[in-house]
Amino acid sequence: MLDLHNIYKTFNAGTVNEKTALNGLNLHLNEGDFVTVIGGNGAGKSTMLNAVAGTWFVDEGTITIDDIDVTKLPEHKRAKYLGRVFQDPMTGTAATMQIEENMALAARRGMVRSLRKGITAKEREFYREQLKILGLGLEDRLTSKVGLLSGGQRQALTLLMATLKKPRLLLLDEHTAALDPKTAAKVLETTDKIVNSEHLTTLMITHNMRDAIAHGNRLIMMNAGHVIYDVAGEEKKHLTVQDLLAKFEEAAGGELANDRMILS
Amino acid sequence: MTLFNALPGACAQGLIWGIMAIGVYITYKILDLADLTVDGTMCTGGAVCIIFMLNGHSVGVSLFAAFIAGMLAGLVTGIFHTAMGIPAILAGILTQLGLYSINLRIMGGKANQAISVDKYDLLVSLRYVKGVAFYKNTIFVAALIIVILIAILYWFFGTEIGCSIRATGSNQNMSRAQGIDTDFTKILGLMLSNGIVAFASGLYAQYQGFADVNAGRGAIVIGLAAVIIGEVVFGKISQNFGFKLFSVAFGAIIYYLVLQIVLWMGLNSNDLKLLSALVVAVFLAIPYMKGKYFSKPVKRGGAPRA
Secondary structure: OOEEEEEEEEEEEOOOOEEEEEEEEEEEEOOOOOEEEEEEOOOOHHHHHHHHHHHOOOEEEEEEEEEEEOOOOOOHHHHEEEEEEOOOOOOOOOOOEEEHHHHHHHHHOOOOOOEEEEEHHHHHHHHHHHHHOOOOOOHHHOOOOOOHOOHHHHHHHHEEEEEEEOOOOEEEEEEOOOHHHHHHHHHHHHHHHHHHOOOOOEEEEEEEHHHHHHHHOOOEEEEEEEEEEEHHHHHHHHOOOHHHHHHHHHHOOOOOOOOOOOOO | HHHHHHHHHHHHHHHHHHHHHHHHHHHHHHOOOOOOOHHHHHHHHHHHHHHHHHHOOOOHHHHHHHHHHHHHHHHHHHHHHHOOOHHHHHHHHHHHHHHHHHHHHOOOOOOEEEEOOOOOOOOOOOOHOOOOOOOOHHHHHHHHHHHHHHHHHHOOOEHHHHHHHHHHOOOOOHHHHOOOOOOHHHHHHHHHHHHHHHHHHHHHHHOOEEEEEEOOOHHHHHHHHHHHHHHEEEEOOOOHHHHHHHHHHEEEHHHHHHHHHHHOOOOOOHHHHHHHHHHHHHHHHHHHHHHHHOOOOOOOOOOOOO
C-alpha cells in the first residue's frame, strides 16, 4: 500500500555539509505490514519517515500511498493518510492545549475544518473511553493542559491521537527513545495493542534490536540511505541480536558504527 | 482635583486600547508571533473610518471598512511571512513601513484629518465621557463593544478553525501532522488581529476627533503592556479563555490610569513613551529573571533521560 520508488534526498547540496540522506531507496509495504526499521545514525531512517510524511519534498523518486501519488503533496494534506508519533515527546502534542482539545484536533485529521464546534460533548465521552486504553488515568484529566504530562504520558497520548482517526499508515519515529526503560516498555506494549487491534500498517524506527525483533512481522535494516536487509515472517521470528549485528558489521564494512545500538 | 477629572477619560481611552490589545493578544499569545504591523494598522483604521465618515457613510459602515482595511494589512504581513518566508517580526515591520505611505494616501496626503463631533454622529468621543446619557457615554459604549467582541472571539476560538489557529501557535509540527495548513491559520490569525486593531483605531480616531498619521507609533508596546499587565495582575485567578481576554482589556485600563497618575505627579508628557517602553521591558523580563535568578532548585526523581 506504501510504495517508495527510487528516492533520493540530499541536504545542503553544493556545500561542505552536503549529505546524501536517501540514496536510491526502494521500499514496498503490504497492507497490514508492521515493519521495524533499524540502522546506524545517519543511515536515513528518520529521513525516510520524513519523506513519507512530507516534511520536505524528495529530490527524485515517487511516493505512493494506496496508489495515490503523494510525492508533491504538502505535509498537511498527506496527514490525511498518516498517523505520526515523533521521537521527541514534545513534538506530537500541543502543550498549551487541553488533553481533550488535542484529541479533538487529531480526530479531525484530514477533514475540512469549519466553524463547527471544536469539540462536542459526545466526542468527550468517546475520548474518555479511548484514554482508558492507555491505563494512565488520563481519562480523569480531560481538561488538563498537555504540558503538565510527563514525557511518557505525552508519548502515549500522541500514539492514541495518531490512531484516533484510523490512519492508512502509522509512522513511529523512535517513539520510545526518549523514555525511561519502564515507560518505554509500556508505550511499546500499547503500540502493539493498538496496531494489532486496528490492523494498522506501521513503520516503526527503533534503536533497540531486541524490540525490532520482538515487534512486527517484518524487519528492515538501512545503511547509507537505502535498505540493505529485509526479512519477514518465520525467518524474522528466529532472528537474534547476534544475527543482526553480523549483518550490520557486514554492511558497515567491519566497523561497528554505533554506540546507540542497545544490545542488552 | 485634576486627577479625578482626568480619570473617566483615562478609563475610556483604556477601554478603546483594550480592544486594540485584544487584537495584539491574538498574535502575541495565541499565534506566538510578535506582529509589528499593528503600529501601522492602528493608524490605518482611523484614517479609513474618518475618511468614510467625511464622505457621508454611517459610523457602522465606516468602522466595518476600517476592520476590512486592517484585515488586508494583516493579509500582506501574512503573505510576507508564510509564502515569502520573511521572519514574522520583519514582515510586520515591512508592512508597517509601507502602511505609512498608504495612510497618507488614505487621508488625501495630509498628516491628519479632523472630524467634528458637532457635525457628525460619532460612536465615541472625549466629549461623551461626562454629562451625557449613560448609553451614549463612551465608557459604556466601549465596554459594551468589548463584551460583544470577547463573546465572538470566545465562540470563534472554540470552533474547529479557531482551535486550529490555537494549535498552530502551540505546536506547528503537531498541527501539520494533524492536517492543519499552518500557513493558512497564521494568515487568518494575522488578519483577524489586525482587523480588530484597525477597528479600535477607528474608535480611537473618533474619540480624539481626528485621524493622525502618527497615531500608531508605539501601539504594539501599549498593546503588549496591556496583555502583560493583565496577565500579571489577573493571571492567577482563572485560565478561562474569555477571562483572559477580559484581563487584557483591564490591563489596558490599568495602563491608562497609571499613565494619568504619573502625569498628574508631574511627569513630562514627552517622556511618556520612554516610560512605556521601560515598563514593558521590565514586565517582559520578570518571568525570565524570576526563573534565572530567583528559582529554587527542585529535586527531580527518576532515571536520567537517555
